[in-house]
Amino acid sequence: MSHGLSSANARPGTELNTLQVKAQDYFARGLAASSHRTYTSAQKQFLQFCRDFSFDPLPASEDTLILFSTHLAQRIKPQSIQVYLAAVRSLHVAHGLPNPLQPGLKLKQTLRGIERQHFSPPKQKMPLTFDILTDLHSFITPSS
Numbered sequence: 001m002s003h004g005l006s007s008a009n010a011r012p013g014t015e016l017n018t019l020q021v022k023a024q025d026y027f028a029r030g031l032a033a034s035s036h037r038t039y040t041s042a043q044k045q046f047l048q049f050c051r052d053f054s055f056d057p058l059p060a061s062e063d064t065l066i067l068f069s070t071h072l073a074q075r076i077k078p079q080s081i082q083v084y085l086a087a088v089r090s091l092h093v094a095h096g097l098p099n100p101l102q103p104g105l106k107l108k109q110t111l112r113g114i115e116r117q118h119f120s121p122p123k124q125k126m127p128l129t130f131d132i133l134t135d136l137h138s139f140i141t142p143s144s
Contacts, residue, residue, distance in 0.1 A: 031090075042087030060088060060100045066110045078115040
């Protein structure tokens with residue numbers, strides 16, 4: 001199998017090994033340190049979840065991801081579940097596996113259901129009325 005190395009290269013295996021090591025280093029640096037820490041933590045939780053329920057983590061089935069998301073919904077916000085799923089995707093990529101989130105139509109619908117079930121509208125702030133503004137103005141304006 002040819003890797004495009006010239007026959008003039010005395011040690012193509014060494015050169016290829018150097019390229020592979022460099023490529024692994026670039027891959028590892030592809031995530032910011034904070035993202036790497038977040039993903040590592042989420043991946044550990046996913047792997048523990050799979051051990052607890054005897055699921056195969058790699059490659060993860062859509063049903064496993066749905067159950068993992070449902071498990072997470074009991075203790076974290078729906079938006080945070082997306083971070084955990086991104087970490088699972090990253091774990092698959094690191095092992096040369098396809099993205100387990102695609103096409104994921106059942107997973108997407110489940111995530112929408114989680115969001116709808118756990119949705120809480122933002123707290124509405126009271127409007128700043130002219131009377132309140134006038135009171136504030138007289139309070140902060142120094143009197144002579």
